[in-house]
Amino acid sequence: GNSVTQMEGPVTLSEEAFLTINCTYTATGYPSLFWYVQYPGEGLQLLLKATKADDKGSNKGFEATYRKETTSFHLEKGSVQVSDSAVYFCALSESLSNTGNQFYFGTGTSLTVIP
Amino acid sequence: GAGVSQTPSNKVTEKGKYVELRCDPISGHTALYWYRQSLGQGPEFLIYFQGTGAADDSGLPNDRFFAVRPEGSVSTLKIQRTERGDSAMYLCASSPGGGPEAFFGQGTRLTVV
Numbered sequence: 001g002n003s004v005t006q007m008e009g010p011v012t013l014s015e016e017a018f019l020t021i022n023c024t025y026t027a028t029g030y031p032s033l034f035w036y037v038q039y040p041g042e043g044l045q046l047l048l049k050a051t052k053a054d055d056k057g058s059n060k061g062f063e064a065t066y067r068k069e070t071t072s073f074h075l076e077k078g079s080v081q082v083s084d085s086a087v088y089f090c091a092l093s094e095s096l097s098n099t100g101n102q103f104y105f106g107t108g109t110s111l112t113v114i115p
Numbered sequence: 116g117a118g119v120s121q122t123p124s125n126k127v128t129e130k131g132k133y134v135e136l137r138c139d140p141i142s143g144h145t146a147l148y149w150y151r152q153s154l155g156q157g158p159e160f161l162i163y164f165q166g167t168g169a170a171d172d173s174g175l176p177n178d179r180f181f182a183v184r185p186e187g188s189v190s191t192l193k194i195q196r197t198e199r200g201d202s203a204m205y206l207c208a209s210s211p212g213g214g215p216e217a218f219f220g221q222g223t224r225l226t227v228v
Contacts, residue, residue: 004157032215043121043206043221044158051215089157093215101146101215102171103208105157 002027006090006106013080013113021075021109023064023090031092032101033057033066033073038087038108047075047088080113087111117141119220121207127226128197136192136223140209147190148217149182150206158206164190165212197227 007022025033032051036044048057053068062077073090090106120139128134140147145166150158160174164184172182179197184190194201204224208217 034216036219043119044208044219046216046218049216091157093217095215101210101217102160102163103148103150103158103217105159107157108155 002031002092002094002102002104004090004092004104004106006088007109008107009087010110010112013111015082015113015115016079017113019075019077019080019084019111021088021090021111023073023075023106025071025073025090025092025104027071027092027094029094031094033064034091034093034103035062035064035073035075036089036091036105038089040086044089080111082113082115085111085113119207119209119218121205121220121223123223124221125224125226127228130197130199130227132197134194134197134225136194136205136225138190138192138207138209138220140188140190140207141218142188143211144209144218145187145212146210146217147184148208148210149190149192150208152204152206152222154203161192194225197225199227201225202227 034049035047048059050057050066056065087108093101147164149161152158163171167187179195182192204222206222208219210217
């Protein structure tokens, strides 16, 4: 079956530090991969995506590369800011003929950036 | 509106009562999803609509949960005889259909006391 495993938190970093949040997946087919971000009290916002192997998704300084050989989609940012404090979810979506694009989410990693 | 809208944003109800949660998807999106997110967890799939029909309801935990989308736009998630374990954030998402991406609403936080 499909599943996503991501690095457990919480993660606390100083401003301008380098961020890595690990994510690995298991899928029966050829999924698309996503990182969603959830700020306190809010819903999920799409941060970035990659739809096929070796694609790199990027947005707001965050990057993640779809690695089929290691079944990974690690999130990175070179220099975090206080405003990046949030919970980050790795997710996969697999298009199936009768079930659309069902999403499978990791458990989330809480990031706190301190000044 | 521009995004997925969910109402109410917060709902407190007594154990045993009936609740309805509403989702207004992005206009023109044919696919609509409901997810449930417990504290400290990732969202878990409940049900998926393609148009008016429920294409996959395998995530509904039991027969107290039901969802409809009668005109292929707005959807209502209905929970009967609520239990304290139903307390969670209920998230709705929509997508144009055919693409891998989904857009999430702000969620409804349900608390059963």
